[in-house]
Amino acid sequence: MKRNPVTGPALVESLTARLCERGPLAGLAADVVAAVVRSSSLVELDAGEMLVREGEPATAELYLLIEGTLVVQSKGGFIARLDELGAVVGEAAVVLSSKRTADVVAESAVHALVVPSQVLAQPEFADVAASIRGAMLRDDWVQY
Secondary structure (H helix, E strand, O other), X not given: OEEEEOOOHHXXXXXXXXXXXXXXXXXXXXXXXXXXXXXXXXXXXXXXXXXXXXXXXXXXXXXXXXXXXXXEEEOOEEEEEEOOOOOEEOHHHHHHOOEOOOEEEEOOOEEEEXXXXXXXXXXXXXXXXXXXXXXXXXXXXXXX
């Protein structure tokens, strides 16, 4: 797994435009989404690499899928396949301050935005945090 900062205005602009079109950040002000992108980093995974591991303490971050496919599984059983731009991963453990609730494995090469949870705690990102919590509540496969 490779992790890199989001650098350069072209990358920020590209990620912002894509995230404003689809997923939980769609419809939010572009300047707010751009600020979240600038505060984040990018992670790259090869097929078969683990993004999060069930039962491990949650890091203070969640992930927004940019491209690729992730498989969510618990105790070896399939739960979901995520392949849509902006799909949120890792939010349950962050929001609930709990251990990771599932394994998340890259089924293909994956690029994801790593959003530090402290960014979402800032008042200027309240709409972003609410959108991500809303996505979590809409995901009927999440087992709390």
